[in-house]
Amino acid sequence: MSEEFKSGFISIIGRPNVGKSTFMNKVLGQKIAIMSDKPQTTRNKVQGVYTKDNAQMIFIDTPGIHKPKHELGEHMMKVARNTLRETEVILFLVNVAEEIGRGDEFIIDMLKNTTTPIILVLNKIDLVHPDQLIKQIDVYKDKLNFSDIVPISALQGNNIERLLEVIESHLPPGPMYYPADRVTDHPEHFIVSELIREKALHLTSQEIPHAIGVEVEKMKAENEGDKVHVQATIFVERESQKGMVIGKGGKMLKEIGKLARVDIEHLLGSKVYLELWVKVQKDWRNKKNFIRGLGYKD
Numbered sequence: 001m002s003e004e005f006k007s008g009f010i011s012i013i014g015r016p017n018v019g020k021s022t023f024m025n026k027v028l029g030q031k032i033a034i035m036s037d038k039p040q041t042t043r044n045k046v047q048g049v050y051t052k053d054n055a056q057m058i059f060i061d062t063p064g065i066h067k068p069k070h071e072l073g074e075h076m077m078k079v080a081r082n083t084l085r086e087t088e089v090i091l092f093l094v095n096v097a098e099e100i101g102r103g104d105e106f107i108i109d110m111l112k113n114t115t116t117p118i119i120l121v122l123n124k125i126d127l128v129h130p131d132q133l134i135k136q137i138d139v140y141k142d143k144l145n146f147s148d149i150v151p152i153s154a155l156q157g158n159n160i161e162r163l164l165e166v167i168e169s170h171l172p173p174g175p176m177y178y179p180a181d182r183v184t185d186h187p188e189h190f191i192v193s194e195l196i197r198e199k200a201l202h203l204t205s206q207e208i209p210h211a212i213g214v215e216v217e218k219m220k221a222e223n224e225g226d227k228v229h230v231q232a233t234i235f236v237e238r239e240s241q242k243g244m245v246i247g248k249g250g251k252m253l254k255e256i257g258k259l260a261r262v263d264i265e266h267l268l269g270s271k272v273y274l275e276l277w278v279k280v281q282k283d284w285r286n287k288k289n290f291i292r293g294l295g296y297k298d
């Protein structure tokens with residue numbers, strides 16, 4: 001009897017200091033270099049990919065949602081909402097040792113019309129008496145219809161396994177979006193591909209954005225302290241689009257590379273040599289696996 005493989009995207013939300021990074025570290029272990037909190041634009045940020053024998057969970061940050069409302073532009077709100085709608089599960093982390101605050105209420109407000117399953121994660125149970133935990137459950141239960149409520153201690157690792165089971169129960173059958181051995185160790189590949197895609201989208205004309213996908217094939221420095229050599233391919237669907245992305249005499253591709261390199265250097269904190277290729281791959285948009293693998297969220 002073979003069990004079907006399950007996979008999906010999971011949004012992690014919660015106000016600052018509730019323990020989101022601690023939780024991710026606990027789940028992913030030391031193996032993965034999680035992206036630190038770099039200044040971010042509107043893209044989704046992969047926090048980490050957790051792969052086990054029968055499932056893959058891709059945890060993503062939801063840009064903007066941690067900020068108070070007045071700091072959010074229309075566009076950011078839209079991006080946050082779309083992200084929440086498009087992920088399979090939402091993890092809403094709160095600090096059980098503190099009273100519910102304005103930041104929590106803001107997030108709850110934002111989640112009100114979401115149909116995506118929302119798991120309330122009551123973190124830092126190591127800091128409270130069981131009575132306090134029960135009281136907190138009552139407070140939050142009245143605020144929103146959570147599909148599950150799971151108390152954990154991210155710091156001590158309590159009940160993390162249970163939370164992973166609950167997440168898995170919400171995942172649909174799906175492919176392994178990220179090869180367990182490669183990207184699990186390099187969530188940066190995804191971010192870097194997003195940076196390149198972002199530049200390509202901004203610089204090229206309106207008619208091709210949806211046809212662009214980027215895959216990072218290589219990202220390494222020969223020696224400690226050397227420039228990081230990033231090699232990536234921009235996929236388009238038609239020859240004509242290839243022409244647009246490359247531009248006259250390669251001018252467009254050069255510009256895309258120049259802008260992307262600056263961001264990648266900022267992200268990695270080191271000098272980068274960026275090598276970009278453009279390839280036509282027909283119908284890549286129809287291959288969901290491929291699309292998701294490239295980080296494109298439709």
Ligand code: GDP
Binds near residue numbers: 017018022123124
């Ligand atoms: P983030 O801003 O949501 O990513 O929060 P962090 O993961 O950076 O955690 C903020 C602080 O809370 C850090 O000092 C953590 O060590 C602490 N923390 C996180 N989880 C727990 C927990 O389960 N118990 C306790 N006691 N502290 C925690």
Ligand code: MG
Binds near residue numbers: 021022037
């Ligand atoms: Mg954090």
Ligand code: K
Binds near residue numbers: 043295
């Ligand atoms: K994306």
